[in-house]
Amino acid sequence: MCCRECAKCLGVILIPLAVLCTLANILLFFPGGNVETSEHITKEVWCFGGLLGSGVLMVFPALVFLGLKNNDCCGCCGNESCGKRFAMFTSIIFAAVGVVGAGYSFIVSAVALNNGPLCLMEDGSWDYPFQNGNYLTNHSSWSTCHAPESIVPWNVSLFSLLLVMSVIQLVLCAIQAVNGLLGTLCGDCKCCGCCGGDGAV
Known part of the structure; x- marks a missing residue:
C-alpha cells in the first residue's frame, strides 16, 4: 500500500476520534448530566483538552492526511516526484501539530x-x-461528593475516555510522521520499503 494511502487511512481514523473528544469535553461542562454554574465546573474542563487539543488541533492533520491520496502536485523543475515528496514532508509538520494537541x-x-x-x-x-x-480505586470514597449527582463516575469516565483517545491519536500521528519521512525520502512507492504497489507517492 502506498505511503499516501496509509496516510489517508490514518486521517479517516483521526476524524471520528476528534469528534468524540470534542463531544466528551462538551459533556464535561454538564457535570453528572446536570446544568451547573461555571464556578461549579471542574477547573480542568476549562482547559479544553478534548475540545482544542484532541479536537480542533487534530482536524488539521486529519484533513492533510486525507488529502495526500489525491494530491497531484505538478512538482518542481520538471520533476513530479519533487512536489509529492514535499507534500509528504508537509504531512510530518502537521503530524507534529497533532502530537502537540493530543499530548x-x-x-x-x-x-x-x-x-x-x-x-x-x-x-x-x-x-x-x-x-x-x-479515589479511583476506592469507590466508597465517592460518597464524599453530594452534588452534582454521579459527578465522580461522570468525570472519571469522560476524562478516561479522553486519556485513551489522546494516546491513540498520539500513536497515529507518530505513525504518520514516520510514514511521511519514508515518503519524503523514498519518493516513488516502488522504491519505498514500507510501500508496495504501482502508484506514486
Whole structure:
C-alpha cells in the first residue's frame, strides 16, 4: 500500500476520534448530566483538552492526511516526484501539530483524573476532596461528593475516555510522521520499503 494511502487511512481514523473528544469535553461542562454554574465546573474542563487539543488541533492533520491520496502536485523543475515528496514532508509538520494537541489533551486528562472533580461537600462548601488519585480505586470514597449527582463516575469516565483517545491519536500521528519521512525520502512507492504497489507517492 502506498505511503499516501496509509496516510489517508490514518486521517479517516483521526476524524471520528476528534469528534468524540470534542463531544466528551462538551459533556464535561454538564457535570453528572446536570446544568451547573461555571464556578461549579471542574477547573480542568476549562482547559479544553478534548475540545482544542484532541479536537480542533487534530482536524488539521486529519484533513492533510486525507488529502495526500489525491494530491497531484505538478512538482518542481520538471520533476513530479519533487512536489509529492514535499507534500509528504508537509504531512510530518502537521503530524507534529497533532502530537502537540493530543499530548496537551493527555496531560489535562491525567491531571484531572489525579485531582478529581469539584463537588459539594457535606459541610455545604464546593471543593476538590480527592487531589491524589487514590479515589479511583476506592469507590466508597465517592460518597464524599453530594452534588452534582454521579459527578465522580461522570468525570472519571469522560476524562478516561479522553486519556485513551489522546494516546491513540498520539500513536497515529507518530505513525504518520514516520510514514511521511519514508515518503519524503523514498519518493516513488516502488522504491519505498514500507510501500508496495504501482502508484506514486
